[in-house]
Amino acid sequence: MAAYSQTNIFPSTGNVGIGTTSPMFPFHVNGQSRFQGVATFGDSYDDILYGKGLQIVRMQDQGDNAFHISFIRAGTWVAGMGFLRNSSTFAIQNGSSNAATTGVFLSETGKVGINASDPAYELDINGNARIRGNILYVSQFGALYSDINNIAFFGDGGYIFANKNNSVTRAILEPAGTLRLYNSGSEFAKFNGTGDSFIRGNLAIGTDNSKGYKLAVAGSVIAESVKVKLQAAWxxxxxxxxxxxxxxxxxxxxxxxxxxxxxxxxxxxxxxxxxxxxxxxxxxxxxxxxxxxxxxxxxxxxxxxxxxxxxxxxxxxxxxxxxxxx
Known part of the structure; x- marks a missing residue:
């Protein structure tokens, strides 16, 4: 026996319609709806209520790469969000499923990955990044690095360029402007912002080949005074x-x-x-x-x-x- 009230239909079998007498789904609502309490959707159930509104529950290993929630631009594109298959990583992705490695990923430890489904750092970006503002702020003694052999430390107004654990220094830019350069951890050049500078190896200007000389200049040199001090006898x-x-x-x-x-x-x-x-x-x-x-x-x-x-x-x-x- 079916029950009718205005445009609703509650048949004893078949589809239930609210706001429609020809429901196309097991539960079809045509118009605005309200759930007073927690509404649970999904292919599983959790009797613990974590919020006051909507809960979407899937199996621990849902057996597929389907989103928990899908956003569909009809006939054009699909985006979705939810946990990755058999994982505690939450993802927001553009595409037909969460099998893709592109998107924004939040690990269970709070690390965020962009196009990195297994972020190893608080922010892990697999690809290029652009900052449209004017400032990138790194807290005192913070660091930026491109890989294990290249790192930059920032602190006290100066900069240190080294390997990841700072055991091999590449260069130091001191707050006063002095630049120190290192090779295999040994200082070979110092360019002083306020005093004398030095270089331990050969210096070539206007050429990339010093031919073994301490100073090689491919071009003219002008000076007010030149002093030559010979090692040999005068x-x-x-x-x-x-x-x-x-x-x-x-x-x-x-x-x-x-x-x-x-x-x-x-x-x-x-x-x-x-x-x-x-x-x-x-x-x-x-x-x-x-x-x-x-x-x-x-x-x-x-x-x-x-x-x-x-x-x-x-x-x-x-x-x-x-x-x-x-």
Missing amino acids: PDYVFSETHTPLRLSEVETFIKDNGRLPEIPSATDIKKDGIELGDMNALLLKKIEELTLYLIEKDKQVEALKKDYSSLKERLGSLEQQLVDK
Whole structure:
């Protein structure tokens, strides 16, 4: 026997309709509805009431990847939410089921994953992230890292870049602006914001190959002063009694044979190897000192010739006078 009241139908068998006399489902409500108390839906039941409204209960292992609640944009798209299959991780996902690995996931320990169904951190993002604001705030002594070998610590106005457990430091930017660089945990460079800086290895400017030099510059250099301090001896030994310079005739022969002064590198060598500034200055000074010795020797010879000339002149004058007197 069926019961009718306005547009409701309560048949003894078949579908029940409220607001309709032709229900299409076992319980069909056409219009607004209200549940006064807790309404439980799903393929299972839990007699503990966790809230005051709607409870959706599924089996612990529901046996499928269906959502607890589905949101359907008819004929276009499906989104849903609920626990993952046989899991305590809660997910909000775009797609036809919760089998996908994309979405927002909340683990039972409170960790949130974005496109990461098993978040290992409080916020675990599998993919790129963008912050549209101007500030990313990391609390004192917080850290950011890309993987186990790259991490940045922030604290006291400075920055430390290291591996994950900070056992191998890569770089330190101090609050005053000093930058320290490390290789395998050892400091090899320091760029001081207020004082001296240093680098332990070779430095190349304008090129990526120092060719073994402490400083290699591919281009011009300008400076108000350059000081070269040689490790080798300065050529003051030229003036010692034990030093014997070449005779000028020997220098002449060498120039004729080689087209350059002795010990001075050739144009070919300079073009190939460049000039050692300190060594070249020392060589040039040596040549100037040797030239000075040559001039001193020549001056002595000139003075001796002048004396000989004066003596000869006196003798010649005496002979001329003797001839006149006869």
